[in-house]
Each structure stands twice: as structure tokens, then as C-alpha cells.
Amino acid sequence: MLALHRFQPRLIQALRGYSRGQLIADLGAGLTVGIVALPLAMAFAIASGLKPEQGIFTAVIAGFLISALGGSNVQIGGPAGAFIVIVYGIQAQYGLANLLIATMLAGVLLFVLGLLRLGALVRYIPVGVVIGFTNGIAVLIGLSQLKDLLGLRIEKMPADFFAQIAALWSHLHTVNLAALALGLGSLALVVVWPKSYRMPSPPHGLLEKVKRHAAQVPGTVIALALATLTARVLGLEVETIGSRFGGIPQSLPGFDLPSFDWAGVKQLLMPTLTIALLGAIESLLCARVADNMSDLPRHDPNQELMAQGVANFVAPLFGGMPATGTIARTSTNVRSGARTPVAGMVHALTLLAVVLVAAPLAVHVPLAALAGILLFVAWNMGEWHEFARLRQFKLPYRAVVLGSFVLTVVFDLTVAVEAGLLMACGFFILRMGNLFRIEPMPLPEPLPGVQVMQAYGALFFGAVGKLESLPEQMAPGTRVLVLEMHRLVSLDSTGVDTLKQLARTLRRRGIALVLADPNEQPLSLLKRAGLEEILGAECIVATLGEALGLARRTVEGRPAPGRTAMAEA
Template identity: 40%
Template sequence: MKWTGRFQGYHAGAFRKDLISGCIVGIVAIPLGMAFAIASGVKPEYGLYTTIIAGILISLLGGSKFQIGGPTGAFIPILLAIVMQYGYENLLIAGFLAGIMLVLMGLFKLGTLIKFIPKPVTIGFTAGIAITIFSGQIGNYLGLTGVQRHEYFYDNMREIVLRLPTLNFYSVITACICLAALILTPKYLPKVPASLIGIILSTLFAALLFPDKVTTIGSAYGTIPGGLPTFHPISLTWNNIAPMLQPALIIALLGSIESLLSAVVADSMTETKHNSNRELIGQGIANIITPLFGGIPATGAIARTATNIRNGAVSPFSGIIHGIVVLLVVVLFAPYASDIPLASMAPILMMVAWNMSERKAFVKILKTRTSDSIILLVTFLLTVFSTLTIAVEVGLGLAILLFLKRMSEMLTVNKVLPDHSSSKQKVHAHIVTKEHDCPQISIFTVDGPLFFGASQTFENSSSLMRDGQHLQVIIIRMGNVPFMDLTGEANFANVVKRLQRAGITVFITGIRLQPRRLLSKTGCLTRIGEDHVFEHTGDALDQALGIIHYDKCLSCRHFAFRECTKLSGGEITQHKPALQANSSSTLLSKA
């Protein structure tokens, strides 16, 4: 699809729908943009600038027709931590670097890889972020004064407890009015933005009934300047870039996850399909340009994207219009926003935290009481009590380790024999007993991937293959080995070498394409011998029965194969036995 393909067949009727949805989403985005900026530790106008610039660019260049971009709640903990540790100017550098990383991720087609991040990790840090956002607004909700921001949850909670004597009942009343509007508006006026109603009502009540009794945006951060965003140069020296690489990577990863999740939600609501790599490129370009005007990192916003779709959006023009609407409001009415109480912003962010908490999915995974539950809890607790960076790193690391453990447990090596009671002569492990086992021919079935995580399992199982002083041939059935890495190949090759040194002939059957190619490249296949590699187990058994010592078959009463009756009685003495039509090897030829 070309970059302009999303606008094909566009007409005046579609533009009217985009205009309506764009205006509505723009109105919704204004209080959210300011709230997210304040919660991230920067001035509210920077949130508005992000909504304008990133919102327009993400819609124009992204891979989803309906995506609405801008500042989001998911970024709040990481952005606040960066601002507290490095300052606002370095936050802009981190956002700029994250934009470059996102573009590279898109260019290298890494968009599809995001889906491989385990669900317990994403739900764990999302729920942890929700707790962080919610708890961070308690001070504003209660109107506490002198509250200092800290990096860690425990310190912030301790700060709130220490400042409880400064509780402002006027702020609590203001916040409760806004919260009531947020809860009731969707029930009685579902098409009206609840956050806008909540801010207007609570601001009017505070201004009319108890003026100058609550902290406002203006009194806390100064008057919001009107006019267009101005160019804000950033200092891209190596001394500034180096310490921001890790924060930038976290921003890029979190932004890619959030934007692609939002795009998937849009796909499910509209029965369309987004281009994940193009979406990352669009997000990256937006995050490169936005910091140059003072904006903070942006990504796809799930709630605003859903609002955009529900109000009839047809194309990316709705997202562009949403950015233009916010721009017009900033140019014409920005100073009036300075009168909004901080207590009015708190319930909005608390509601955002509640909606993004993934509480149902969280409880569902916990109830499974599996390794996924452990990953979920560890990621969640580290997000809340440590940092998002550590939480994501540990969560992913733990998920990988537990996955490797599960994969290693999948590998089994079983000694098998044909089941004579079955008409199809399928091989089974339970057929093998001390009284029923061929002393000269052993058949082993390997099930599962042969990789570094399973190397110990295969090494331990390989001792079974060397049992028996009369053993002449080993048939290794590899039809159920989907993958082999170099560690697995090395262990496999070592087993083959030890068997061959002991004078045992090794046959391989049913080997798949990837393991066969690897064995061929490393020379292991040459060592085994191409003529010792068979498609079917029955063919290998035919060959094996032709090279065993028949004198050792005399008086043998194991009868592992159908041929054993004649061999034990000395009826077959030529080099290769003439097999009956219903012999084991014939019936196994398709096994």
C-alpha cells in the first residue's frame, strides 16, 4: 500500500464525518494533554504542543487510518522519573532519541516482533503504571500543599501521609464535582466528552463559590501562553546523549507497544488492518520533531482512538483535524485554561488509571497460578516499587527464562518398539521391557526442539543409547524435532561420535528440513553418512536387520520384531533377510 492509499476514494461526505470526529476528539484531548504533562512533571502547555504536533504527524504518516496520537498515561512514570533525575531539557533529548529508535525499528521491519512480548509483562507494567498514576494524584485531589515529588512509590506515599494536615476541603469538593461529572456524563450524555464537562463544572463551582481557595494551573505553573508553539533547540552533544540512551530505549519500547496495541484495537473496531512498520516510522518521525517545539514523547492513545472511531472517523484526516482543533484552542483560549484547579485534573487522571488498569485480565492471569502469574506479579511489583525500566527488563528476562525452562522440559528421548497388537505397527515406549527388547537394534524417538536450553536433557538421555554390550544399530527417529541450534547440534554430534567409536551404526529417520540443513553445514550428516538417513523408520529397520549378527539371534526370546521368530530359529541365514509382506519393517515404512 502506498502512503497515500489511505485517502483513496475520499469525498465530501467522508470529510464531514472526519470533521465531526476530529473536533470531538480534539476537545477530549485538551484536558488530557494538560493533565498528562503536569503529571509528567512539565508545564501543561508542553502537553498541548505534543497533542498538536505529534497528533497531526502520527495521523499523517502512521500506519493506521484511525490512530490518534499524543501524550498518554503510560508514559507518566518514566517521563516523571527522567525529569526528576535529568531535567526537562534532557527529557527532550530522550524523546528525540526514542523517535530515531522508532524509525529504525520500522525500517528494519521490527513492528511484528512487538507481539512476541508476553502478555503477563504488558499487563503487569500497565497495571503498575495505573497504580503509579492514581497514587500520584492523591495530593492534588486532597489539595495538599508542600508535597515533594519522589522517584519511588513508598517515598511518595510517605510524603502524602506527612502532608495530610494540610488537607484542603475546597479542593476535595472541587475534585468530587469533577469526579461526579466523569461518572454521570457517560450515562446521561454519552456523546459529550465527560472530562470537558467535569473541568468546566468544577472550575465554575470553585471560581464562583470559593475563589482563590484552591490551587490552579496558573498559580502552580504560571499562565499558559497563547499562540503557536515556538522552536525549542536541543543540545545534541555526546555528553548529553550518552546518559539518555537507556531512557530513550524504554520510551521507544513502551511507545511501540502502546501504539501498536492501539492500532490493533482500531483494527478490531473497524475490521481494517494497520501497517505496523509504517506506524512505527510515523511515531518515530513525530517524536523526532515534537521535542524541537518543547513537546514530550507521544504514542497512540487507545481511548482517544476509540472515541475517534465511535464518532464516525473515516480517514487519518480526523486525527489531523483533532490536532488543528487543539491548536486553535491554544491560540485563542490558552490563558483561560490557567484558571483550572489542579483538583479538577486529578479525577481525570485517576479515571484514566482505572480504565487502563487491566484489572480483569490481571485477576484472570493470577487465578491460573502458573509461571505467567509469577511474571505478572514480579513485573507489577517492580513497576510500582522500583522503576519501569527495571520492571520491563526483569519481566522480559524472567519470561524468557521460564519459557526456556518449559521448552527444555518438552524434549524427551524414549526407547520404542513396534506394538504388534496394533494393525499399523505404531511404535510406543511402553512396549519396551526387560523381557521384550532387541539386544542388537535400539529405536529411539526424540520429541521436542534440540537447543541450548534442552542440551542437558538430551545429554542425560543419551546414556540410554549406549546400553547393551551386544548393541549393533541405533535408529534415531527425529520427525518430531522441529528445530535444532548449534548447541543442540554439538550435543547430538557428540552422541553420534561416541556411538560410532563403540562400533554402533547410527541411522537417522524422518529428520526435518532445518535440522538436516544444520547437520549438513556442520559436517555431522557426512559423519553419519547420507545412506544412513531415511525418510521412514521401516526403511532404516530393513537396513538394520541386514547388518546384525544372526548368530546372536539364535535362542533369543525377546521377539521385538516380527522377523525375530524366524531369526531365532535360524531360518534366515542369508546376509539380508527376506521380509514378509506383513513384517515389522514393511508396516513401519510409513512411520
């Protein structure tokens, strides 16, 4: 019977013996992350073709649920940069209602994956595939922000890569220099703003103390505030959240069940799989990064997937977008001293409080400033140094990384992951096939008419060609071939069938086949496949010495072992 994973959020364990010191640490970390998350949540939603409040409500609802129900002490969930390209494409092709339904279906799928204890499967995705599609998504995010950064008058950006380039090129004459200045200024400020986790501790001198105090306020918030103030004071004609969306509602999100059309839902298989796949990969990779940053208990991948599932099912009921674990906010949470999931719940409540109090101020935020911030996010998201390191690796790894990267940019994530996995599997099969060898084995005393070969590696469908050519390598006068199998670590059904055919071919040439010293897995499969009946039970022996004794008796004139059985076969 299939064992299901027990639903047990990490919060329950963390609250046992919860102390006042932990509460203070979690409150401080939650408030910090909440401030960091505010501009990012709006920016991710706008870049995805949605309203800014949809990103904020996702960060509030999904962020609270992921922390309360997840399997990590410090994971912060919410809208993520990795989803920008995916959500924009789905929304453009299928519409907002179907995007919400696909997100809910992905939530169900994520929950089932965790329930069936399949969280560890995500770790089997090769690192080359992850690097390739991550860098590809980063390129697409950067490309999608050029419209707002340059202030171009494009009514709606297409979702296709080449169509985006064409649209940008054809509207370059509409560039808004004021928007460009605000965007580049915001980008520069976020880049140079001091990071508290990079500073010496304790600070030395007045300048270091000032930097440490300044670093308590996220650079993204400072950039948005200065850009908004500059645009208002100078009266710059740039597009803002208010001019495009009419502002952000100063209220709680309302419950709204998306319209369900079964004929339309049947077309959402690929969007659902894409959201679920990316959500699972991002959240579990983020949780692993968090594990390496702290001394807290390691995350439970299955519980984490179940929490992601609940969050992605519930958030769309309030107009939310797909959510997952976010590395930048989780890292900030850890570095701010978070100890339990309470910090993530505080982060969500902080965002909610900001919306209820300060939502009217968002109408003046320039979209060019958000674009500058997202360019910084995209740059940090990509692992560009991996491209420089490709020259250190062989062709298979280069092909997987570059292939996944190009396919993500030109087509989409699902195609990139599928093709990347196929390439990785193909190269693995080729490599394992090359590792399999059959070589002559020297004997202390030559035995006339006996040839001994030694098998190395795994005999599987990708390596049987080397076994099929073995009869042509037999020296004239050979009566017995001993195949020493001690270093054969694995055997599959194709390998067994090839051994059967080898035995028949050798028997027609008057040569007996003896298998010596097979390991447990190959021996078990040989017996279950009926090779004993074909060769004769006496032709599968435990040691090389037994095999040589049997071969010597055969050469001396006794009937070849297994002859009757072979003839009947």
C-alpha cells in the same frame, strides 16, 4: 540487500476518492476528539512535571503529524497517560533540556525501526509483560495524583515509589478538604456521565434523548467547567493552573532548539530506549485496538512507527513532550464516525483554535479536578481483571505478570520489560525442554541386539540433558541404537554436538548409532555439521525400514556401520 520500508502515509490512500460524506464524518469526529483531548493534554503534562501548554502543544503538533503521516485511518496521537511516570522521572533526574533531547533521539530510533520494517517485532512482546507494566504504570499515575487530589503542601514530589509514599504520609496533616471535595466530585462526574456509545439506538423516551444530547459533551469537560465554576463562586482556596503555572499562553508555540551537550547526551541511552520502547508498544497496540473496532483497512505498523518518529522529533523543538497513539482518544474517534486521518488532523486544529481563543479561562481550573480526571484515566488504563484471572493460569504466566508489575512500580519500565522478557524466555525454554521426549518404540517383531528410540519435539540447548543420559538406558547386549526422528521438528547446534558426543560414547561401548527419517531442517543441519563423516553416510537413512534392515545386517555379524569413520573420528 536489506529492503527498506517505503514512506507512504495512509492519508495519501485515504484521499483518493474522498467524498463529502467522509469529510462531514471526519469533521464531526475531529471536533469531538479535540474537545476530549483538551483537559487530558493539560492533565498529562502537569502530572509529568511539565507546564500545561506543553501537553497541549504536543497534542497539536504531534497529533497532526501522527495523523497526517501515520499508517492508520483513525489513530489519534498525543501525550499519553503511560508516559506520565516515565517523563516525570527523566525530567527529575536529567532536566527538561535532556528530556527534550531524549525524546528527539527516541523519535529517530522509532523512525529507523519503521524504516527497517521492524514494526512487527513489538508483537513479540508477551502479553503478560504488557499487562504487568500497564497496570504498574496505572498504579504510579494514581499515586502521583494524590498530592493534588488531597491538596497537600508538597513543594515537589519525588520520582521514586517509596519516596512518594513517604512524602504523602508525612504531609497528610496538610490536606485541603476543599480540594479533596472538588477532586472527588470531578471523579464521580466523569464516572457517571453518560457515554453515547453505550446508549440504545435510536433513543427511547425523553430521558434517553436528554442523555444522548448530554453525552455529546465529554464528561471531562463538564467536570472541569463545574469544578472551576464552583471554586470561583464559593471562593475556595485551592491550587489552580494560574496559581502554579501562571496560565497558558494565548499564542502559537515558538521554535526552540534544546541545548545540546554531548557529554550529557551519552547518559541518555536508557531514557531514549524507554521512550522509544513505550511509544512503539502503545502506538501499535492502540492501532490494533482501532483495527478491531472498525471495518477500515488495517494499519501499517512500519509506517506508524515512522510517523511516531517524526512526531517525537519535531514536537520537542516546540517544547513538546513524548507522544504516542492514545487508546481513549482513538476509541472516541472511531465511535464518533471517523473514516480517514483527516479526523485526527481536525482534532489537532481544534485544540489549536481553543488555545488561541480560550486560553485565559484555563488559569482558574483547579488542579484537584485534573487529578480526579487522571485517577479515572489510570483506572481505565489498568487491566485489573487480569489479576483476578491469574488463578486460572500456571506459575510461569503469574510470575511474568506480577514480576513485570512489581518491577514497573518499584524500579521503572525498562527494567520491567527486560526482566519480563527474560522470565518469559526462560519459562518458554523450560516448557519446550519438557516437551522434548525420547521414548522406546515398539516393533512388530523384536530384533535381538537392536534398540529403537523415538524422539519428539525440539532438540535444542534446553533439552539435550535427556539425550546425554541415553547411553545408560541401553539394555545389555545392544549392538545398534536406531533413533527415529520423524517427530523431531527442530534441531539446533547444541543438539548436533550432543548427537556427536552420543555417537562417540556408544561407539566406545561397541554400539552403532543409526538416525532414521529426519525432517528437512534437522537433516540439513546434520549434514552441514559433519555428522555424516562421524557416523558414516550410510547411518543416516530416509525410513525406519531402511534403518532396521541396516541394524539386522549388523547384528548378524557384519561390521557395524560407520565403524571406520567412527574410529578415525
